[in-house]
Amino acid sequence: MRSLESIIRRGQRQDLIFKVMGIVLTVLCLGTLGVLMLDLAVSGLPRLTAGFFTSFPSRNAEEAGILSAWVGSLLIMIVTALLAIPLGIGAGIYLEEYARKNWLTGLIEINIANLAGVPSIIYGLMALGLLVYKFHLGTSILTGGITLAFLILPIVIVATREALRAIPQNMREAAYALGASRWQVVKDHLLAYSAGGISTGVIIALGRAIGETAPLVTIGALTYIAFLPPVPFTHTEAGQMVSPVAWVWSPFTVLPIQMFNWVSRPGDDFQANAAATGLVLMLATLGINGIAIIIRYRIRRRIKW
Amino acid sequence: MVNTPPTGSTSGTPAGGTTPPKIQSLRTDSPRADATETRPVKADVKNLSFYYGSFKAVKNVSLGFYEKAVTALIGPSGCGKTTLLRCFNRMHDLYPGNRYEGAINLHPSGVNIVGPHASPIEMRMRVSMVFQKPNPFPKSIFENVAYGLRLRGVRSRAELEGRVEQALRGAALWEEAKDRLRDGAYSLSGGQQQRLCIARALAVEPEIVLFDEPTSALDPIATGKIEELIEDLRTRVTILIVTHNMQQASRVSDYTAFMYLGEVIEYDRTAKIFTNPAKPLTEQYISGRFG
Numbered sequence: 001m002r003s004l005e006s007i008i009r010r011g012q013r014q015d016l017i018f019k020v021m022g023i024v025l026t027v028l029c030l031g032t033l034g035v036l037m038l039d040l041a042v043s044g045l046p047r048l049t050a051g052f053f054t055s056f057p058s059r060n061a062e063e064a065g066i067l068s069a070w071v072g073s074l075l076i077m078i079v080t081a082l083l084a085i086p087l088g089i090g091a092g093i094y095l096e097e098y099a100r101k102n103w104l105t106g107l108i109e110i111n112i113a114n115l116a117g118v119p120s121i122i123y124g125l126m127a128l129g130l131l132v133y134k135f136h137l138g139t140s141i142l143t144g145g146i147t148l149a150f151l152i153l154p155i156v157i158v159a160t161r162e163a164l165r166a167i168p169q170n171m172r173e174a175a176y177a178l179g180a181s182r183w184q185v186v187k188d189h190l191l192a193y194s195a196g197g198i199s200t201g202v203i204i205a206l207g208r209a210i211g212e213t214a215p216l217v218t219i220g221a222l223t224y225i226a227f228l229p230p231v232p233f234t235h236t237e238a239g240q241m242v243s244p245v246a247w248v249w250s251p252f253t254v255l256p257i258q259m260f261n262w263v264s265r266p267g268d269d270f271q272a273n274a275a276a277t278g279l280v281l282m283l284a285t286l287g288i289n290g291i292a293i294i295i296r297y298r299i300r301r302r303i304k305w
Numbered sequence: 306m307v308n309t310p311p312t313g314s315t316s317g318t319p320a321g322g323t324t325p326p327k328i329q330s331l332r333t334d335s336p337r338a339d340a341t342e343t344r345p346v347k348a349d350v351k352n353l354s355f356y357y358g359s360f361k362a363v364k365n366v367s368l369g370f371y372e373k374a375v376t377a378l379i380g381p382s383g384c385g386k387t388t389l390l391r392c393f394n395r396m397h398d399l400y401p402g403n404r405y406e407g408a409i410n411l412h413p414s415g416v417n418i419v420g421p422h423a424s425p426i427e428m429r430m431r432v433s434m435v436f437q438k439p440n441p442f443p444k445s446i447f448e449n450v451a452y453g454l455r456l457r458g459v460r461s462r463a464e465l466e467g468r469v470e471q472a473l474r475g476a477a478l479w480e481e482a483k484d485r486l487r488d489g490a491y492s493l494s495g496g497q498q499q500r501l502c503i504a505r506a507l508a509v510e511p512e513i514v515l516f517d518e519p520t521s522a523l524d525p526i527a528t529g530k531i532e533e534l535i536e537d538l539r540t541r542v543t544i545l546i547v548t549h550n551m552q553q554a555s556r557v558s559d560y561t562a563f564m565y566l567g568e569v570i571e572y573d574r575t576a577k578i579f580t581n582p583a584k585p586l587t588e589q590y591i592s593g594r595f596g
């Protein structure tokens with residue numbers, strides 16, 4: 001039999017090995033990301049001037065900018081958010097709080113989890129067949145927004161269900177015991193207590209959508225576009241008032257497509273443009289995730305049981 | 306261990322089958338008791354059975370609960386006392402596969418709480434509940450008490466404030482909470498949280514208040530305060546309390562029902578149950594020989 005001391009030493013040695021391994025791997029991952037960011041910053045930062053954001057793409061790399069791309073990304077995100085948030089949260093609430101737990105809801109649950117893992121280009125193909133060819137919505141901001149909404153819907157549903165599941169059952173019982181109806185329990189309690197988890201999930205889903213390229217390329221998004229969607233309530237050259245929703249029918253491009261377009265061109269100056277766009281995209285995603293963290297932190301601090 | 310399993314479910318109860326018990330006097334050793342009063346029955350349980358799926362958790366129970374008195378339900382774990390309690394506000398309806406049989410008639414209106422025509426929401430508005438673990442909402446102290454009133458359509462600020470104060474006073478929490486009504490309910494201690502839950506249950510002026518082991522998560526001092534509170538409430542509202550603590554049952558209740566395996570073995574005045582029980586099984590449980 002070995003001495004107690006040697007057994008303890010052995011445990012401590014294993015502890016140390018694991019700790020060193022963990023540190024090395026963490027540094028490796030974060031270091032790679034850091035080097036990538038740095039590389040993007042070095043080549044892209046000189047191009048990040050105000051003009052870069054206010055110019056359309058151009059054959060001349062120095063004059064080219066991402067105006068149409070960031071406006072396109074922003075508008076698509078608005079459509080996506082308007083569709084995916086109410087639908088996803090509604091479906092999550094229904095499945096978690098209203099639906100009976102039987103084989104059908106079990107099947108739906110498994111399928112939603114699977115949908116979250118479907119490659120995004122498949123959503124693009126579906127949108128091309130359904131929205132573009134069948135419903136004739138065209139290669140518009142509306143089509144793009146709906147496509148990305150489909151893509152992130154499962155993430156929003158799963159996040160909503162998990163946030164609801166994290167609420168202790170005794171909160172529901174307390175509310176029901178006072179005579180609340182199911183909807184009153186949802187509206188007055190569950191939504192309030194799960195707001196942190198749900199909004200975190202929604203924001204992370206939007207962060208994923210903003211970087212999506214494949215499904216938008218599939219539905220035929222433009223790679224070069226030198227005009228903006230019509231601004232609501234302005235007047236066209238013919239003197240007609242522009243409808244407040246006319247912009248949803250406009251063709252579009254988005255940041256990752258613009259970036260891809262520049263990457264595929266020869267010449268260092270376009271590569272710098274691509275790097276600068278990549279930097280903008282990275283910062284946008286980081287910013288979105290940062291907002292999610294702040295919201296979660298704030299709400300967690302407010303709610304405890 | 307039990308040597309003689311019970312055979313008749315209600316034969317030893319004052320209910321004597323389906324007729325509500327008619328006890329002509331309260332226990333005379335209590336200063337609260339009025340020896341000449343005939344208490345009316347508030348809730349009349351008739352042949353009540355309850356099923357979790359195919360499992361019969363409450364078996365053909367019949368007894369009458371007196372108005373403005375405290376009745377304790379005692380018995381070993383799994384005897385069906387909490388299940389019986391949760392029939393009174395239809396809590397079982399929240400989960401699938403549950404089924405009631407028989408009746409709980411609420412007097413004087415005569416509505417059958419577990420009947421097919423009774424609305425669970427209406428029953429929960431008339432019968433409120435205090436749970437085992439304090440479960441205030443993660444909202445302010447004020448909003449916790451006001452929520453039940455808001456559900457009943459009270460909108461006026463002045464009325465809400467008045468009734469919240471009244472309820473907090475009734476739950477002996479007003480002095481501690483009056484300067485911090487806007488603070489979160491979870492800034493209170495465990496015992497205060499439970500008194501907040503009692504205030505929340507009282508604010509809606511219920512006909513019956515159900516207590517499901519209200520002190521099992523609390524320390525002895527907080528427990529003492531809750532017991533004092535129940536003492537104060539007994540003249541104002543009908544109280545049913547489930548407890549594992551037999552000293553507590555003997556301290557706070559006027560009547561006690563001893564349950565075992567889903568049946569009511571004995572139901573009588575508390576003083577009688579604890580000093581001279583009619584059934585050997587009751588005697589064995591009271592004296593701590595099982596359970």
